[in-house]
Amino acid sequence: MRILVSGGGTGGHIYPALALIRHLKSQDKSIECLYIGTENGLESKIVPKEGIAFETVKISGFKRKVSIDNVRTIFRFLNAVRKSKKYIKEFQPDVVIGTGGYVCGPVVYAAAKSKIPTLIHEQNSVPGLTNKFLAKYVTKVAVSFPDSAEFFPKEKVVMTGNPRASEVVKKEYKNSVSRLKELGLDPSKKTVLVVGGSRGAKPINDAIMNTLHHWSEKEYQCLYVTGEAHYSKVREQLDQEEVEIRNIVFVPYIHDMPAVLNEVDLIVARAGATTLAEITALGLPSILIPSPYVTNNHQEKNARSLEKAFAAKVILEKESTPEKLMNEMDSILNSEKTWLAMKEGALHLGKPDASATIEKLIKEVIQHD
Template structure:
């Protein structure tokens, strides 16, 4: 099988693509792969490091308001389509898969126009402009949240879940805990705001650090590189509580996730796929700064099923955060109830299901 994959801009588009690549390689070691991204996107650093053949095109996103910049974007799109067509003709793929981001636009559109079987994968409950546009041309639309069905042609939609979910299932939680210095036998709360951190989450936790210090459970607090120094200065003033471990970033997050009992985080699609695959209860503080407010809608999908508490950023404070943590971890039956609900939403076979859809189209 020969496969072109395209996805870029953020980890939320790239990591599901890489999870799919791992599944393809595991199932078909002779598969030929090509990843098409952009030179300036995060994918240009991450994908080559994984040993995947990588090529680039130049593209930018449309502004939602009328803008001269959109004229340039149209030009870049048309050039991107021409460049992508050349790469596709040279590579001769059996199927082309787009996992989101601007770069998918010209790549997947070019493949569809060349009558190559095409799939887009949507990670969020509310799709972006690129996937909405591509849904008119592709053969199948794979989704991660049932709520996103209404944005696409019904006959093309297949509910697969997020491939990233498959990757966390086989991780070793004990090894993950040991890698960051967490003690065995203690309930563990992971507090994380993404790779760059989230100031409101940081501030809320710092506010109640004296309370956290006297709890029976332990905390792993991932600040993000940007906020680490300022957070550490504040923590030192409060005596570096022994049950609070602080890290700027976690490189083996799937392993660490498998070893915790509760997660406090944003509501990015990839994070939620990992959390539900492992059946972890969560307290979600969606970022209000994302397109179409999709994180809040992602989070509400978990809240509706009883798998998460959702707290909007403007209403979050330390007192509420600690009250929520205590309630989930100490109320009789609450953690187990949320664990079961979270697990019921997990799609641990997501990568296999998406790969199956690829094989079906390419035959």
């Protein structure tokens, strides 16, 4: 089987694509893959490192208001469609999969117009412009949240979950040496993981740094991933403290996040699609502080989907005071009943077999066409 994949711009579009490719290759080593991205996008740095054939097209997104840039974007789109058709003719894929971002627009459109079976995957509860546009052309639409189904043609939608979820529940994480112990924490204690993304999030950082003196009295502990951008300032502040700070450990970044997620009891995080896929697959209760700086405010809508299922508590960034954050942590970790109910809510939403479900859908799409 030959599979052409396109998606880019952010890790939320790229990592699910790579997770799916890894799964497919683990099931059939003869599978050949081609990934089409942009030359300057994040995918151009990440995908080739995976040993996947990589080609590029030039494309940009539409502005949401009338602009001369939109005229240029139309010409770039048409040129990208022509280039995509060239790649398709050369590679002869059995199926073309788009995982979001501007780049998959011309690629998947070109495939649909070339009568190639097509599939798009939507990670968020509110779809982006590209997937909304492609929905009328593709064979099937895979979604991660039930809430996003209403934006697509009903007969095309299949609830699959996010392929990233499949990787975080691997058995090897359950049986490995405790990462919490290696990081200086007690594996026997309940643990809250606080993370604001690879670069961190200043409002979350400010809230946590104002709770330092409360941790010594807690029966649970905290692992705080500051983000590399904030770590030096955090260390400076800690060095100025006159009393010992206990029950909390600071690190700039965690490279093996799935291993850590398998050991913690609660996570405080943004509400990106990849994070939510991982934590629902594991049944991990969460306190979500959605970023207000994203398109269509989709992170809050993602978070509300979990809140509705009693899998998470949502604190808006403007309301993320140290007191509110600590109170919510206490209410979850000090009540076994609350914690178990949230775990059950998260597991109900989780799709740990997302990659296998999409693999089955791919085969159906190919046979259908």
